[in-house]
Amino acid sequence: MGNEWVTWVKIHRLLVAMLVGVAVLGLGLIGLVAVLRPPVTATPLGTAAMSSQATKSSTTKTAQSSRLKAxxxxxxxxxxxxxxxxxxxxxxxxxxxxxxxxxxxxxxxxxxxxxxxxxxxxxxxxxxxxxxxxxxxxxxxxxxxxxxxxxxxxxxxxxxxxxxTAVGATKDKINLNTADVAALQKLSGVGQKKAEKIIAFRDQHGDFKSVADLKKVGGFGDKTLAKFRDQLTV
CATH class of the missing domain: 3.10.20 (Ubiquitin-like (UB roll))
Structure with a gap:
């Protein structure tokens, strides 16, 4: 059996040489591919966390922008x-x-x-x-x-x-021409009835030209005007 195998190899040595060459070439290609393949490196944990945070931040900003636009x-x-x-x-x-x-x-x-x-x-x-x-x-x-x-x-x-700063007010002063009953009652000693008198006078005669015109309203005299002058405007 051994002699027959040797005899067969001698007769077909060209074919055997080709097969050996093909095998060697295949192994060489496999080794070359392994050498040229780039190494696989793991992503550092810190980098992955930063990337995740950046993605979340971008998503949040997009959502906020959408809400603002809406x-x-x-x-x-x-x-x-x-x-x-x-x-x-x-x-x-x-x-x-x-x-x-x-x-x-x-x-x-x-x-x-x-x-x-x-x-x-x-x-x-x-x-x-x-x-x-x-x-x-x-x-x-x-x-x-x-x-x-x-x-x-x-x-x-x-x-x-x-x-x-408020309807009917200029800074801390109350505007006689625009203040409502509630705003006028902020004046010390002015109740609902007096406030309604001011508004009734304003509706009948038009806007106050000056704070001094308050004396034209019943119940308001010089003393009252002097008391409220710094709190009123027109």
Whole structure:
């Protein structure tokens, strides 16, 4: 059997040489691939954690941006007052201007003093848009309660705004021409009846021209005026 195998190899030595060559070549290719393959390195734990945190931060910022966009592009509401045809609460959008809100209120009246209103100002949610009549000084208005919104005030022709601290008040003073019953009762010694007298006088005779005009209201004399003079404005 051994002799026959040797004899067969001698007869087919060319074929055997080819097979051996192919085997050697295959092994060489396998070794070359193993050498050239880049090493697989494990990602450090700290790097993986930082990558995860960066992904979470990016997701959070995207969500916040989406919420902010939704809040500014959604419906807003403004309160249009003063010398307009139909004062009231109107729904607007963040892209609208004061002029658009006044148009919703059917426009200005013939007595409106347009010079004291900045028609180009952008509207913000909870804004009060007040249009004064000619000869009237625009009152300081309350700012919207939303944290990101700007103050809602009437503006003069210079484009400067006067930011108020409360409706019917200029700084810490109470405005006789815009204050309601509750605001007037903040004055020491002024109850509901006296406050209603002030408002009734204002409705009948028009706005107070000066704080001294308070003496024209029944129940208010020189002593009362001297007591309240530093707390009032018009």
């Amino acid at each position: 809040s500014t592009s959604g419906p807003l509401y403004v309160d249009v007052k003063g010398a307009v045809q139909q004062p009231g609460l109107y729904q607007v959008t963040a892209k609208m201007r004061v002029a658009d809100a006044i148009a919703l209120a059917k426009g200005l009246t013939s007595q409106a003093d347009q010079r004291q209103v900045n028609l180009a100002a952008k509207v913000v949610d909870q804004q009060v848009i007040y249009v004064p009549v000619k000869g009237e000084k625009a009152p300081a208005l309350a700012s919207p309660t939303t944290p990101t919104s700007k103050a809602a005030t009437a503006t003069d022709t210079s484009g400067k705004t006067s930011k108020g």
